[in-house]
Amino acid sequence: MTHTILVTGGAGFIGSNFVHMLAELRPEARVVNLDALTYAGNLENLEPVAKLPGQRFVHGDITVPEDVERAFAEARALGGALSVVHFAAESHVDRSIQSGAPFVTTNVLGTQVLLDASRRHAVQKFVHVSTDEVYGSLGETGFFTEETPLAPNSPYSASKAGSDLLVRAAVHTHGFQACITRCSNNYGPYQFPEKFLPLMIANASEGRPIPVYGDGLYVRDWLYVRDHCEAILAVLERGRAGEVYNIGGNNELANLVLVRQVLAALGKPESLITFVKDRPGHDRRYAIDASKIRRELGWTPRFTFAEALPETIRWYAQHAGWLQRVRSGAYRDYYARQYGSA
Numbered sequence: 117m118t119h120t121i122l123v124t125g126g127a128g129f130i131g132s133n134f135v136h137m138l139a140e141l142r143p144e145a146r147v148v149n150l151d152a153l154t155y156a157g158n159l160e161n162l163e164p165v166a167k168l169p170g171q172r173f174v175h176g177d178i179t180v181p182e183d184v185e186r187a188f189a190e191a192r193a194l195g196g197a198l199s200v201v202h203f204a205a206e207s208h209v210d211r212s213i214q215s216g217a218p219f220v221t222t223n224v225l226g227t228q229v230l231l232d233a234s235r236r237h238a239v240q241k242f243v244h245v246s247t248d249e250v251y252g253s254l255g256e257t258g259f260f261t262e263e264t265p266l267a268p269n270s271p272y273s274a275s276k277a278g279s280d281l282l283v284r285a286a287v288h289t290h291g292f293q294a295c296i297t298r299c300s301n302n303y304g305p306y307q308f309p310e311k312f313l314p315l316m317i318a319n320a321s322e323g324r325p326i327p328v329y330g331d332g333l334y335v336r337d338w339l340y341v342r343d344h345c346e347a348i349l350a351v352l353e354r355g356r357a358g359e360v361y362n363i364g365g366n367n368e369l370a371n372l373v374l375v376r377q378v379l380a381a382l383g384k385p386e387s388l389i390t391f392v393k394d395r396p397g398h399d400r401r402y403a404i405d406a407s408k409i410r411r412e413l414g415w416t417p418r419f420t421f422a423e424a425l426p427e428t429i430r431w432y433a434q435h436a437g438w439l440q441r442v443r444s445g446a447y448r449d450y451y452a453r454q455y456g457s458a
Protein backbone atom coordinates (compact mmCIF):
# COMPACT_ATOMS: atom_id res chain seq x y z
CA MET A 117 0.00 0.00 0.00
CA THR A 118 1.28 3.51 -0.78
CA HIS A 119 1.93 5.80 2.12
CA THR A 120 2.21 9.58 2.15
CA ILE A 121 3.97 11.36 4.99
CA LEU A 122 3.43 15.07 5.55
CA VAL A 123 6.59 16.36 7.23
CA THR A 124 6.59 19.86 8.74
CA GLY A 125 9.90 21.69 9.19
CA GLY A 126 11.68 19.30 6.82
CA ALA A 127 14.12 21.99 5.64
CA GLY A 128 15.58 22.36 9.14
CA PHE A 129 18.22 20.29 10.89
CA ILE A 130 16.40 17.18 12.13
CA GLY A 131 13.61 17.38 9.55
CA SER A 132 16.02 17.30 6.60
CA ASN A 133 17.93 14.38 8.12
CA PHE A 134 14.58 12.60 8.54
CA VAL A 135 13.63 13.20 4.89
CA HIS A 136 17.04 11.87 3.77
CA MET A 137 16.57 8.79 5.94
CA LEU A 138 13.07 8.14 4.53
CA ALA A 139 14.45 8.27 0.98
CA GLU A 140 16.97 5.62 1.98
CA LEU A 141 14.91 3.33 4.24
CA ARG A 142 11.38 3.83 2.86
CA PRO A 143 11.92 4.75 -0.81
CA GLU A 144 8.32 3.80 -1.62
CA ALA A 145 6.92 6.45 0.78
CA ARG A 146 5.80 9.79 -0.66
CA VAL A 147 6.85 12.87 1.24
CA VAL A 148 5.26 16.31 1.34
CA ASN A 149 7.47 18.77 3.17
CA LEU A 150 5.76 21.89 4.55
CA ASP A 151 8.25 24.53 5.65
CA ALA A 152 8.14 28.32 6.02
CA LEU A 153 11.90 28.61 5.32
CA THR A 154 12.63 30.79 8.33
CA TYR A 155 16.26 31.67 9.11
CA ALA A 156 16.65 28.01 10.20
CA GLY A 157 15.10 26.41 7.13
CA ASN A 158 17.30 25.87 4.11
CA LEU A 159 16.28 24.18 0.86
CA GLU A 160 19.95 23.39 0.24
CA ASN A 161 19.60 20.79 3.02
CA LEU A 162 17.21 18.87 0.75
CA GLU A 163 19.27 18.97 -2.44
CA PRO A 164 20.34 15.30 -2.19
CA VAL A 165 16.69 14.14 -2.28
CA ALA A 166 14.70 17.00 -3.87
CA LYS A 167 14.56 15.50 -7.36
CA LEU A 168 13.50 12.01 -6.30
CA PRO A 169 10.02 10.95 -7.43
CA GLY A 170 7.51 11.22 -4.62
CA GLN A 171 9.20 14.21 -2.95
CA ARG A 172 7.19 17.45 -2.83
CA PHE A 173 8.01 20.77 -1.19
CA VAL A 174 5.30 23.21 -0.09
CA HIS A 175 6.48 26.65 1.02
CA GLY A 176 4.09 27.62 3.79
CA ASP A 177 3.56 28.48 7.42
CA ILE A 178 1.96 26.04 9.90
CA THR A 179 0.19 28.96 11.61
CA VAL A 180 -1.69 29.82 8.39
CA PRO A 181 -4.63 27.42 7.82
CA GLU A 182 -4.63 28.04 4.03
CA ASP A 183 -0.95 27.04 3.80
CA VAL A 184 -1.58 23.90 5.81
CA GLU A 185 -4.56 23.10 3.59
CA ARG A 186 -2.37 23.41 0.46
CA ALA A 187 0.07 20.92 1.93
CA PHE A 188 -2.74 18.48 2.73
CA ALA A 189 -4.16 18.88 -0.79
CA GLU A 190 -0.72 17.98 -2.19
CA ALA A 191 -0.51 14.99 0.13
CA ARG A 192 -4.02 13.79 -0.69
CA ALA A 193 -3.25 14.02 -4.40
CA LEU A 194 -0.38 11.58 -3.91
CA GLY A 195 -2.82 9.04 -2.43
CA GLY A 196 -2.46 6.24 0.10
CA ALA A 197 -2.58 6.30 3.87
CA LEU A 198 -1.68 9.67 5.34
CA SER A 199 0.49 10.40 8.36
CA VAL A 200 2.15 13.53 9.78
CA VAL A 201 5.56 14.00 11.41
CA HIS A 202 5.67 17.43 13.01
CA PHE A 203 9.12 19.01 13.40
CA ALA A 204 8.37 22.65 12.51
CA ALA A 205 9.16 24.92 15.44
CA GLU A 206 11.15 27.84 16.69
CA SER A 207 13.85 25.73 18.32
CA HIS A 208 16.58 27.88 19.90
CA VAL A 209 16.42 28.62 23.65
CA ASP A 210 18.55 31.80 23.46
CA ARG A 211 16.28 33.31 20.80
CA SER A 212 13.25 32.57 23.01
CA ILE A 213 14.92 34.52 25.83
CA GLN A 214 15.36 37.49 23.48
CA SER A 215 11.71 37.26 22.36
CA GLY A 216 9.12 34.65 23.34
CA ALA A 217 6.20 35.64 21.09
CA PRO A 218 7.36 33.90 17.87
CA PHE A 219 7.72 30.71 19.92
CA VAL A 220 4.13 30.86 21.12
CA THR A 221 2.90 31.63 17.61
CA THR A 222 4.68 28.82 15.79
CA ASN A 223 4.99 26.17 18.48
CA VAL A 224 1.61 26.54 20.17
CA LEU A 225 -0.75 28.08 17.59
CA GLY A 226 0.95 26.32 14.66
CA THR A 227 0.58 22.93 16.32
CA GLN A 228 -3.15 23.52 16.91
CA VAL A 229 -3.70 24.57 13.28
CA LEU A 230 -1.92 21.39 12.18
CA LEU A 231 -3.91 19.20 14.57
CA ASP A 232 -7.22 20.63 13.33
CA ALA A 233 -6.30 20.02 9.69
CA SER A 234 -4.94 16.55 10.48
CA ARG A 235 -8.25 15.52 12.06
CA ARG A 236 -10.22 16.90 9.10
CA HIS A 237 -8.05 14.88 6.74
CA ALA A 238 -8.37 11.70 8.83
CA VAL A 239 -4.62 11.37 9.37
CA GLN A 240 -3.84 7.83 10.51
CA LYS A 241 -0.84 8.66 12.67
CA PHE A 242 0.59 11.97 13.93
CA VAL A 243 4.04 12.12 15.52
CA HIS A 244 4.73 15.28 17.48
CA VAL A 245 8.46 15.86 17.88
CA SER A 246 9.04 17.43 21.28
CA THR A 247 11.94 17.82 23.66
CA ASP A 248 13.29 16.67 27.02
CA GLU A 249 13.38 20.36 28.01
CA VAL A 250 9.66 20.20 28.85
CA TYR A 251 10.67 18.27 32.01
CA GLY A 252 12.79 21.14 33.33
CA SER A 253 16.17 20.57 34.96
CA LEU A 254 17.76 17.68 36.88
CA GLY A 255 20.19 17.75 39.79
CA GLU A 256 23.32 15.63 39.79
CA THR A 257 21.45 12.33 39.68
CA GLY A 258 18.30 10.84 38.15
CA PHE A 259 16.74 10.65 34.70
CA PHE A 260 13.64 12.00 32.95
CA THR A 261 11.03 9.30 32.41
CA GLU A 262 7.76 9.74 30.51
CA GLU A 263 6.06 10.18 33.92
CA THR A 264 8.28 13.07 35.04
CA PRO A 265 6.00 16.11 35.58
CA LEU A 266 6.30 18.91 33.03
CA ALA A 267 8.23 21.88 34.44
CA PRO A 268 9.54 23.93 31.50
CA ASN A 269 11.91 26.77 32.38
CA SER A 270 12.45 28.77 29.18
CA PRO A 271 9.94 30.40 26.82
CA TYR A 272 11.05 27.79 24.24
CA SER A 273 10.41 24.80 26.47
CA ALA A 274 7.17 26.32 27.82
CA SER A 275 5.89 26.70 24.25
CA LYS A 276 6.88 23.11 23.45
CA ALA A 277 5.12 21.90 26.61
CA GLY A 278 2.05 23.87 25.47
CA SER A 279 2.13 22.09 22.12
CA ASP A 280 2.52 18.70 23.85
CA LEU A 281 -0.60 19.41 25.92
CA LEU A 282 -2.58 20.34 22.80
CA VAL A 283 -1.59 17.00 21.22
CA ARG A 284 -2.55 15.23 24.43
CA ALA A 285 -5.93 17.01 24.41
CA ALA A 286 -6.59 15.95 20.78
CA VAL A 287 -5.92 12.33 21.76
CA HIS A 288 -8.11 12.52 24.85
CA THR A 289 -10.98 14.55 23.39
CA HIS A 290 -11.14 13.31 19.82
CA GLY A 291 -9.49 9.89 19.97
CA PHE A 292 -6.83 11.32 17.62
CA GLN A 293 -4.01 8.85 16.78
CA ALA A 294 -0.95 10.75 17.95
CA CYS A 295 2.33 10.02 19.73
CA ILE A 296 4.70 12.49 21.36
CA THR A 297 8.48 12.01 21.29
CA ARG A 298 10.81 13.84 23.69
CA CYS A 299 14.48 13.69 22.89
CA SER A 300 17.75 15.09 24.12
CA ASN A 301 20.31 17.29 22.30
CA ASN A 302 20.89 16.22 18.71
CA TYR A 303 24.10 16.66 16.74
CA GLY A 304 25.09 15.83 13.17
CA PRO A 305 24.99 17.23 9.62
CA TYR A 306 22.90 20.29 8.67
CA GLN A 307 22.57 21.73 12.19
CA PHE A 308 22.26 25.50 12.18
CA PRO A 309 25.42 26.99 13.72
CA GLU A 310 23.68 28.93 16.49
CA LYS A 311 23.46 25.62 18.41
CA PHE A 312 26.46 24.87 20.57
CA LEU A 313 28.10 21.97 18.74
CA PRO A 314 28.17 23.39 15.20
CA LEU A 315 28.94 26.84 16.63
CA MET A 316 32.05 25.53 18.36
CA ILE A 317 33.14 23.50 15.31
CA ALA A 318 32.73 26.57 13.10
CA ASN A 319 34.49 28.96 15.50
CA ALA A 320 37.32 26.59 16.37
CA SER A 321 38.00 25.81 12.70
CA GLU A 322 38.53 29.54 12.15
CA GLY A 323 40.56 30.02 15.35
CA ARG A 324 37.77 32.18 16.84
CA PRO A 325 36.80 32.12 20.56
CA ILE A 326 34.28 29.56 21.78
CA PRO A 327 31.71 31.20 24.09
CA VAL A 328 31.02 28.93 27.07
CA TYR A 329 28.10 29.98 29.26
CA GLY A 330 28.65 30.28 33.04
CA ASP A 331 30.97 27.67 34.55
CA GLY A 332 30.61 25.28 31.58
CA LEU A 333 29.47 22.45 33.86
CA TYR A 334 25.96 22.21 32.39
CA VAL A 335 25.24 18.67 31.26
CA ARG A 336 23.46 17.53 28.09
CA ASP A 337 22.80 14.01 26.73
CA TRP A 338 24.09 14.08 23.13
CA LEU A 339 22.23 12.02 20.53
CA TYR A 340 23.32 11.51 16.92
CA VAL A 341 20.60 12.87 14.63
CA ARG A 342 20.41 9.66 12.56
CA ASP A 343 19.61 7.70 15.72
CA HIS A 344 16.89 10.22 16.56
CA CYS A 345 15.39 9.93 13.06
CA GLU A 346 15.32 6.13 13.28
CA ALA A 347 13.56 6.39 16.65
CA ILE A 348 10.91 8.69 15.15
CA LEU A 349 10.37 6.23 12.29
CA ALA A 350 9.86 3.43 14.84
CA VAL A 351 7.28 5.57 16.68
CA LEU A 352 5.56 6.47 13.40
CA GLU A 353 5.27 2.85 12.36
CA ARG A 354 4.80 1.02 15.64
CA GLY A 355 4.22 3.53 18.47
CA ARG A 356 1.01 3.17 20.47
CA ALA A 357 -1.33 6.11 19.93
CA GLY A 358 -1.62 8.38 22.94
CA GLU A 359 1.84 7.43 24.25
CA VAL A 360 4.90 9.53 24.97
CA TYR A 361 8.34 8.11 24.08
CA ASN A 362 11.58 9.53 25.49
CA ILE A 363 14.61 9.30 23.17
CA GLY A 364 18.15 9.72 24.47
CA GLY A 365 21.75 8.98 23.62
CA ASN A 366 23.04 7.51 26.94
CA ASN A 367 25.76 10.05 26.45
CA GLU A 368 25.89 12.72 29.17
CA LEU A 369 28.67 15.27 28.85
CA ALA A 370 29.44 18.56 30.56
CA ASN A 371 29.78 21.40 28.04
CA LEU A 372 33.44 21.95 28.91
CA VAL A 373 34.27 18.29 28.31
CA LEU A 374 32.55 18.48 24.94
CA VAL A 375 34.44 21.64 23.95
CA ARG A 376 37.76 20.04 24.91
CA GLN A 377 36.95 16.97 22.80
CA VAL A 378 36.10 19.12 19.78
CA LEU A 379 39.24 21.23 20.18
CA ALA A 380 41.38 18.08 20.48
CA ALA A 381 39.76 16.55 17.38
CA LEU A 382 40.45 19.75 15.40
CA GLY A 383 43.98 20.15 16.80
CA LYS A 384 43.07 23.58 18.25
CA PRO A 385 44.26 25.10 21.55
CA GLU A 386 42.12 25.21 24.71
CA SER A 387 42.92 28.92 24.91
CA LEU A 388 40.00 29.41 22.50
CA ILE A 389 37.61 28.63 25.39
CA THR A 390 36.06 31.93 26.51
CA PHE A 391 33.72 32.04 29.49
CA VAL A 392 30.83 34.42 28.86
CA LYS A 393 27.75 35.56 30.76
CA ASP A 394 25.45 32.67 31.60
CA ARG A 395 22.13 31.97 29.88
CA PRO A 396 19.35 33.28 32.18
CA GLY A 397 17.43 30.39 33.75
CA HIS A 398 19.97 27.90 32.32
CA ASP A 399 18.88 24.28 33.00
CA ARG A 400 21.71 22.49 34.81
CA ARG A 401 21.36 18.93 33.58
CA TYR A 402 19.26 16.83 31.20
CA ALA A 403 19.39 13.02 31.16
CA ILE A 404 16.95 10.67 29.50
CA ASP A 405 15.63 7.29 30.56
CA ALA A 406 14.87 5.76 27.14
CA SER A 407 13.95 2.31 28.41
CA LYS A 408 10.31 2.56 27.26
CA ILE A 409 11.12 2.94 23.56
CA ARG A 410 13.74 0.20 23.84
CA ARG A 411 11.28 -2.17 25.53
CA GLU A 412 8.24 -1.43 23.34
CA LEU A 413 9.76 -0.65 19.94
CA GLY A 414 13.22 -2.22 20.14
CA TRP A 415 14.98 1.12 19.46
CA THR A 416 18.34 1.92 20.97
CA PRO A 417 21.05 4.28 19.63
CA ARG A 418 23.32 2.60 17.03
CA PHE A 419 26.05 5.24 16.89
CA THR A 420 28.64 5.87 19.59
CA PHE A 421 29.89 9.38 20.27
CA ALA A 422 33.43 8.15 19.54
CA GLU A 423 32.46 7.47 15.91
CA ALA A 424 29.70 10.05 15.28
CA LEU A 425 31.52 13.13 16.66
CA PRO A 426 34.53 12.82 14.27
CA GLU A 427 32.09 12.02 11.44
CA THR A 428 30.15 15.21 12.27
CA ILE A 429 33.33 17.30 12.41
CA ARG A 430 34.36 15.86 9.01
CA TRP A 431 30.95 16.74 7.56
CA TYR A 432 31.32 20.41 8.54
CA ALA A 433 34.86 20.49 7.13
CA GLN A 434 33.58 19.06 3.83
CA HIS A 435 30.67 21.51 3.72
CA ALA A 436 32.49 24.79 4.31
CA GLY A 437 30.40 26.45 1.57
CA TRP A 438 27.14 25.38 3.26
CA LEU A 439 28.37 26.80 6.57
CA GLN A 440 29.41 30.03 4.92
CA ARG A 441 26.02 30.47 3.26
CA VAL A 442 23.88 29.75 6.35
CA ARG A 443 26.00 32.06 8.48
CA SER A 444 25.43 35.04 6.24
CA GLY A 445 22.72 37.69 6.62
CA ALA A 446 20.16 37.24 9.36
CA TYR A 447 22.30 34.88 11.40
CA ARG A 448 25.10 37.45 11.63
CA ASP A 449 22.69 40.02 13.08
CA TYR A 450 21.51 37.52 15.68
CA TYR A 451 25.12 36.61 16.59
CA ALA A 452 25.95 40.28 17.19
CA ARG A 453 22.92 40.67 19.50
CA GLN A 454 23.74 37.50 21.46
CA TYR A 455 27.52 37.80 21.86
CA GLY A 456 28.32 41.42 20.95
CA SER A 457 31.11 41.54 18.40
CA ALA A 458 32.81 38.29 19.63
Ligand code: NAD
Nearest residue numbers: 125127128129130152153154156157177178204205207302
Ligand atom coordinates in the same frame (compact mmCIF):
# COMPACT_ATOMS: atom_id res chain seq x y z
P1 NAD B 1 15.46 23.84 13.26
O1 NAD B 1 15.32 25.17 13.90
O2 NAD B 1 16.75 23.43 12.66
O3 NAD B 1 14.37 23.71 12.10
C1 NAD B 1 13.05 24.15 12.25
C2 NAD B 1 12.37 24.11 10.87
O4 NAD B 1 11.01 24.51 11.03
C3 NAD B 1 13.01 25.07 9.86
O5 NAD B 1 13.13 24.43 8.60
C4 NAD B 1 12.02 26.22 9.79
O6 NAD B 1 12.01 26.89 8.53
C5 NAD B 1 10.71 25.50 10.05
N1 NAD B 1 9.68 26.39 10.60
C6 NAD B 1 9.82 27.26 11.64
N2 NAD B 1 8.67 27.92 11.83
C7 NAD B 1 7.78 27.45 10.90
C8 NAD B 1 6.43 27.73 10.61
N3 NAD B 1 5.73 28.65 11.30
N4 NAD B 1 5.83 27.05 9.61
C9 NAD B 1 6.51 26.12 8.90
N5 NAD B 1 7.81 25.82 9.12
C10 NAD B 1 8.44 26.48 10.12
O7 NAD B 1 14.96 22.80 14.35
P2 NAD B 1 15.51 21.33 14.67
O8 NAD B 1 16.67 21.43 15.57
O9 NAD B 1 15.58 20.54 13.42
O10 NAD B 1 14.28 20.79 15.57
C11 NAD B 1 13.18 20.14 14.97
C12 NAD B 1 12.18 19.78 16.05
O11 NAD B 1 12.80 18.94 17.01
C13 NAD B 1 11.65 20.99 16.83
O12 NAD B 1 10.29 20.78 17.07
C14 NAD B 1 12.45 20.96 18.14
O13 NAD B 1 11.69 21.52 19.19
C15 NAD B 1 12.66 19.48 18.32
N6 NAD B 1 13.88 19.09 19.05
C16 NAD B 1 15.10 19.50 18.64
C17 NAD B 1 16.25 19.06 19.30
C18 NAD B 1 17.64 19.45 18.88
O14 NAD B 1 18.60 19.09 19.56
N7 NAD B 1 17.82 20.14 17.78
C19 NAD B 1 16.11 18.23 20.42
C20 NAD B 1 14.83 17.89 20.85
C21 NAD B 1 13.72 18.31 20.15
Ligand code: DAU
Nearest residue numbers: 207208209247249299300301310311312327328329334371
Ligand atom coordinates in the same frame (compact mmCIF):
# COMPACT_ATOMS: atom_id res chain seq x y z
O1 DAU C 1 17.47 19.05 24.96
C1 DAU C 1 16.87 19.22 23.71
C2 DAU C 1 17.08 20.65 23.24
O2 DAU C 1 18.45 20.76 22.89
C3 DAU C 1 16.18 21.03 22.06
O3 DAU C 1 14.84 20.99 22.47
C4 DAU C 1 16.53 22.41 21.52
O4 DAU C 1 15.78 22.68 20.34
C5 DAU C 1 18.01 22.44 21.19
O5 DAU C 1 18.37 23.75 20.77
C6 DAU C 1 18.84 22.03 22.40
O6 DAU C 1 18.72 23.02 23.47
P1 DAU C 1 20.00 23.47 24.34
O7 DAU C 1 19.69 24.79 24.92
O8 DAU C 1 20.44 22.38 25.25
O9 DAU C 1 21.09 23.54 23.14
P2 DAU C 1 22.22 24.62 22.81
O10 DAU C 1 23.00 24.04 21.67
O11 DAU C 1 21.68 25.99 22.66
O12 DAU C 1 23.13 24.59 24.11
C7 DAU C 1 23.74 23.40 24.58
C8 DAU C 1 24.47 23.73 25.87
O13 DAU C 1 25.59 24.59 25.57
C9 DAU C 1 23.63 24.48 26.88
O14 DAU C 1 24.02 24.09 28.21
C10 DAU C 1 24.00 25.94 26.66
C11 DAU C 1 25.46 25.85 26.27
N1 DAU C 1 25.94 26.90 25.35
C12 DAU C 1 25.20 27.16 24.23
C13 DAU C 1 25.62 28.13 23.33
C14 DAU C 1 24.81 28.43 22.08
C15 DAU C 1 27.14 27.58 25.61
O15 DAU C 1 27.80 27.31 26.64
N2 DAU C 1 27.54 28.53 24.72
C16 DAU C 1 26.83 28.85 23.59
O16 DAU C 1 27.26 29.75 22.82
